[in-house]
Amino acid sequence: MQIQAICTDIDGTLLNGDRVLSPRLLSAIAKLPKDFPVILASSRMPDAMRHLQRDMGRLGEPLICYNGGFVIHDEPKEVLDDVSISLDHCEALVKIAKGTQVHVSLYQGEEWFEPEYDYWAEREAKNTRVDPTLQPLDQVLALWKGRKKGAHKVMCMGPADEIDFFFQNAAQHMGTDLHLYRSKDTYIEIAPKSISKASALELLLERKYGFGLESVMAFGDNYNDIEMLEAVGLGVAVGNAREEVKAIADRVTLSNKEDGVAVMIEEMLLG
Template identity: 25%
Template structure:
């Protein structure tokens, strides 16, 4: 894809995509519309509102739990279904209808847990199972407590996580402050499981995430755009900041990476916006949808 720098002048379109074609804007939360403060700034909210006033529908696609993402969905006044858990859970807050739920199989969840509980890993990882939009953990670690505070979720400590898998988990997450551990985990498990078995990614450098193989934000955005709204990829613009956003950046007619995104994520985007702390999402919206 053609990558455009933040200093390039606005153009009427990219490649064969005209910005006039964009009817759906899909944004990530953390690192995209919410920075360190865990809030959406006035500038970003105003830009989203201006896009909506021009007829562009706006949705959220996030790795967060549905309940954790809902306040952000409400704050941007979205009237579309919310894509949570990387798109594994798509629910319409207006009528509570769950359009899609694709969990991890119980068998694979147990195998992941066996892997995480190896002696050399057990003390390093905080393991999260998400079941029925609740967060279950083995114990409340420091990493879990910080995660819960930012997410606004109360984790449920159960000791052995196998006892809660009578229902299949929507997502499995392993946290570690040591990013090298997370990268080794990702590499080892990608060699162990094919993309047809599990979707494996990182949403931030300290989060390893596993979902159903049919799940990623690109598939979720495609489902929202094409199945629910009758649009095509040329009608879609996406903004994201990390590796779990890659598929939706690749899918969209216009895919924008944040300035705080890893270089490999920036490389696949059509445009790189300023940093989240500089209201980069607002700059992207203004460039492509409001100019």
């Protein structure tokens, strides 16, 4: 099999224990040809991914954002796919959180809206190196109604017991249309059920490259990476991945803290 591109998850996969790109990883990527695609696929918003591209010397390459709901190519600027949560569902999710300690964040394209800069917003800003726009969520939803827009992602953060309640309530009423993903006990990431990293990658390859999924080596660690790892030619789970991810992977490399992605790049592409 000839590997012609890499597609990788970010958090828990590409980033090390300090949540940065390690020197070994940067060195391995620098040795790849400039026309060899290194595609980032994440639940993150675009600007939370671009600074990583910049560090890798890969700014302008395609980005699979919001787990596949927003696929963009920056040079030239082009939106390849745009799938959002309906406004009705957004309003229902905000309503479920009212009167609880669940903190709701709304994402649409290049924008991230927070009702206040509290512990949860500050933590997310620190992790992603992006600052939110502070605006009451009711105002955001009213603005979106005028534009006939929805959210690419709704993220809920809060105490584990309240997140449990929110998850059960939202899944019961909207689970057929939305994918509710528990990235941590205190986090829920919500996206349309019709999209995935795998479907986004397939579309991107069809539109921009002359090869298919079978020529891609992909990396991941969590449930939202499973379809992608199954779909590509070489699906690699990092050593810290969930057992369900390791079970479907073609290969298991070292953990993200041990430069697992760099090890596989060195072995498969630089050896």
